[in-house]
Amino acid sequence: MKISKSLYSYYLIWPALIIYSAFFVLPAIVGLFYSFTDWRLDREVIQFIGWDNFNRIFTDKTLILAIKNTFIFAIITVIGKNVLGIALAVGLNMRLKTRNLLRVIFYSPSILSVLVISIVFTPMLRSEGTINKLFEAVGLGSLSQAWLTDPSIVIWTVAAVSIWQHTGFQMAIYLAGLQSISKEYYEAATIDGAGAWKSFLKITLPLLLPAININLMLTLIGGLKVFSEVFVLTGGGPGNASQVVGTIILRAFGEGSWGLGTAINTLLFVVVTIISIPLLIFMRRKEVTE
Template sequence: MKETTRLYSYYWVLPALAIYVLLFILPMVIGLYSSMTDWTMGIDSIHFVGLDNFRFIFNDAELLGSIGNTFIYTIVVVVFKNLIGFFLAVAVNVDMGKRVRVNNFFRTVFYLPAVVSTIVIGIVFTRILHPDGLLNGFLNAVGLSFLAKDWLIDTKIVMFTIAAVSIWQWSGYHMAIYLAGIQGIPKDYYEAAMIDGASSFQRLRNVTVPLLMPSININVILSLIGGLKGFSEVYALTNGGPGHSSQVLTTEVLAKFGEGRWGLGTALNTVLLILVAVICIPLLREMRRQEVEA
C-alpha cells in the first residue's frame, strides 16, 4: 500500500494546476480586487473604495430582488431537472424486449434540446408562451383554460416559466449523465435482488439509488451551479423583464458592465461567487461523505 502511494507523484497535477492558476485563479484574484474599486468606463483614475460596492448592492432593492429571483430559479431547476432527468434515465433504460431502437430513439430525442442554441430557445418559446400561443391554445383546447396564463408577463410566475424552459432544455442532459451511471451498475446486482424477490421499486431504492450516488452528486452540483449562474435562458426569454421582475444576478452583471460600471459589475460577480461557494462546497463535502459510505 505504502509502496504504491509513493509512486503517485504530485508532478502529475502540475500541468493542470499551472494553466488553471495562471488563467483562472490569477484573473479571479485581480477581479476580487477590482470589486473593491470605483472602476468605471471613462473616469480618469481608479480608486480603492473598500466595501462600498457591496454596501451599494445590499441597499439596492432591484439588485436584492435579483438575488431573490436567483434563489427561486435555482431551487426550481435543481429539483425538477434531477427528478425528470432521473425518471427519464430509468424510463429509457426499461427493457422493451428486443425493441432496443425504441430506447435509443427516446434517448436521442430527449437529449436534443441541450444541443440547440439559446437564441432559438428564446425566439421559439416567446411564441409558444405568448398569451395566444401554442401552450395556451392547447390548454384551451383540452378544457384547461383556467391554467392558461400570461406566462412571461405575469410577474408572479415569470421566474417559474423561465425555470420551466430551462428544465425543458436540460433534463435530457441530466438524463444522459444518470444513464451513464445506471448503465455502469452491474446486471448481477439486479439479478441477485430479483432472486431475493425484490419488487421493481425496491430494486430502484436499494440497488439503483445507492450505486448511483456519484451521478446524483454530479447532477445536483451541476444543476445547482447552472441555476445560480443561470443566464442564457433568462436573457433570451425576458432579459430581466417585464420591468425588472425577472432579473437574476448574471443579467444584472451584464447590465452593469454594459453601463461601463466595471467595479460594481465585478462586485456583483464576487457576491455570486460567495453565494455559490457557500452553498456548493458544504454540500459537496456532505455528498462525498455519503459517497464513501455507499
C-alpha cells in the same frame, strides 16, 4: 538531469497549473481588488471605497430581487432536472424497442443553442400562443397564463424552459450510472421478494450516488450562474421581474459601473463556492458510506 519519480507527476501538471493561474486565479484576485473600488468607465482615477459596493448590493431592491430570482431558478432547476432525469433514465433503461430513438429525442434539446430555444418558445409562451391555445382546446382555459409578461410567474417559466432543454443531459449521465449496476443485484432482490419500488430505493439510488453527485453539482452551479436563458427569453423583464445575478452583472458593466459589476461577480463566486464545496464533501461521504 534525472527527474525523481516522486516528482514526475508534478512536472506534468505544471503547464495546466500555469494556464489555470493566468486565466482564472490572477483575474479573480484582480477582480476582488476592483470590487472594493469605485471603478467606472467615466473616471480616470480609481479610489478604494471599502464595502460600499457590497452594501449597495444588499440595499438595492433590484439587486435583492435578482439574488432572490437566482436562488428560485437554481432550486427549481436542480429539482426538476434531476427528478425528471432519473425518471427518464430508469424508463429508457428498460427493454423498450424504441428506447434508442427516445434517448435521442430527449437528449437532442440539450445540444441546441439557447437562442434557438428562445426563438421556438417565445411565440409559444405568448398570451395568444400555442400553449394557451392548447389548454383552451382541451377545456383547461383556466390554466392559460401570460407566461413571459406576468411578474409573478416569469422566473418559473424561464426555469421550466431550462428544465425542458437540459434534462436530457442529466438523463444521459444517469443512464451511464444505471448501466454500470450489475443485474445480479436486482435478481437477488427479486428472489428475496422485493418489489420494483423497494429495489429502486435500496439498490438503484445508493449505487447511483456518483451520478447523482455529478448532476447535483452541475445543475446547482449552472442554476446559480444562470444568464443565457433569462437574457434571451425576457431580457430581465417585464420591468425587473426576471432579473438574475448574471443579467445584473451585464447591466452594471454596460452602464460603466465596473466596480459594482465586479463586486456582484465576486459575491456570486463566493456564494457558489460556499454552497458547492460542502455539498460536494457531503455527497462524497454518502458515496463512501453507501
